[in-house]
Amino acid sequence: MNLSELSAQYDFTGRTVVLTGATGVLGGEIACALAGCGANVAMLDRNLDPLAGILELMGPDAASHAVGVYGDVLDLESLRKAADEIVARFGKVDILINAAGGNKPEATTSADRSFFDLPPDAVRAVFDLNMLGTVLPCQVFGKLMAERKQGVILNITSMAAFRPLTRIPAYAAAKAGISNFTQWLAVHMAQEYSPNIRVNAIAPGFFLTRQNRFLLTEEKTGDLTARGRAIVAHTPMGRFGSPEDLLGPVLWLLSPASSFVTGTVVPIDGGFAAFSGV
Numbered sequence: 567m568n569l570s571e572l573s574a575q576y577d578f579t580g581r582t583v584v585l586t587g588a589t590g591v592l593g594g595e596i597a598c599a600l601a602g603c604g605a606n607v608a609m610l611d612r613n614l615d616p617l618a619g620i621l622e623l624m625g626p627d628a629a630s631h632a633v634g635v636y637g638d639v640l641d642l643e644s645l646r647k648a649a650d651e652i653v654a655r656f657g658k659v660d661i662l663i664n665a666a667g668g669n670k671p672e673a674t675t676s677a678d679r680s681f682f683d684l685p686p687d688a689v690r691a692v693f694d695l696n697m698l699g700t701v702l703p704c705q706v707f708g709k710l711m712a713e714r715k716q717g718v719i720l721n722i723t724s725m726a727a728f729r730p731l732t733r734i735p736a737y738a739a740a741k742a743g744i745s746n747f748t749q750w751l752a753v754h755m756a757q758e759y760s761p762n763i764r765v766n767a768i769a770p771g772f773f774l775t776r777q778n779r780f781l782l783t784e785e786k787t788g789d790l791t792a793r794g795r796a797i798v799a800h801t802p803m804g805r806f807g808s809p810e811d812l813l814g815p816v817l818w819l820l821s822p823a824s825s826f827v828t829g830t831v832v833p834i835d836g837g838f839a840a841f842s843g844v
């Protein structure tokens with residue numbers, strides 16, 4: 567292989583990517599990178615307010631190959647409608663990235679809220695958003711891939727999936743479920759439909775975003791909480807991740823450069839998972 571053959575593997579021109587949670591902090595960064603590598607990007611989210619800012623970051627010709635599509639990952643009908651819109655616009659779906667997900671303060675233990683008092687509705691909402699919110703898009707968009715006998719799915723799990731973190735029992739269990747489901751779906755797609763459908767996940771370490779800011783920084787001062795400081799101390803690279811740290815591994819898992827990789831969970835964590843603390 568030479569440099570131009572290697573570079574060609576990262577040319578996504580003509581490939582259509584559906585990205586859920588696309589207007590979130592990590593999703594938005596991934597959307598911009600994929601547009602920059604030539605992909606048609608369908609940015610699916612229930613919150614399309616930040617869309618204009620993301621399109622602006624993509625540059626002047628963004629409107630020709632990137633589009634915002636309303637979709638609720640917990641509502642099959644809205645996903646089917648989104649799929650129809652995306653196929654009408656771009657003709658097919660090659661890649662699905664499930665980036666919608668997150669935690670809730672109400673499903674998190676604290677000095678004021680013990681595990682015994684976590685409201686079932688909040689626990690269920692976190693299970694649903696992460697787990698069902700990954701399964702349903704895989705049903706809708708994975709079916710299109712099964713029909714074409716090719717495609718790539720990328721899920722997002724978490725450090726909490728390998729070993730649960732304190733305070734976030736629902737989120738940790740849901741992310742562990744996503745890791746398990748990633749392996750299950752990789753085997754199912756390869757055996758039942760096509761070995762050319764790959765399913766993998768990334769497990770980001772700690773990135774400051776909307777869904778975890780309440781745990782990692784003090785609302786009034788913006789200083790790190792004790793938990794935020796403990797995370798940085800337990801990350802051998804000594805910092806939080808920044809969204810662009812995800813891009814190399816994400817583009818690799820989506821590209822033909824990883825054509826024999828399926829059913830894996832790739833940590834992007836500055837060494838957090840490798841560090842025993844001693």
Ligand SMILES: NC(=O)c1ccc[n+]([C@@H]2O[C@H](COP(=O)([O-])OP(=O)(O)OC[C@H]3O[C@@H](n4cnc5c(N)ncnc54)[C@H](OP(=O)(O)O)[C@@H]3O)[C@@H](O)[C@H]2O)c1
Binds near residue numbers: 668724777
């Ligand atoms: N940040 C980290 O350190 C970290 C670490 C490991 C894993 N992750 C995972 O990475 C993924 C992206 O997280 P992020 O940090 O970028 O969070 P984020 O900024 O909160 O982005 C999540 C996006 O998903 C959207 N969303 C929520 N519920 C939805 C639904 N029912 N249907 C469609 N869209 C929905 C959110 O919209 P709203 O704003 O309306 O809620 C938001 O735009 C999540 O799965 C998260 O668990 C993050």
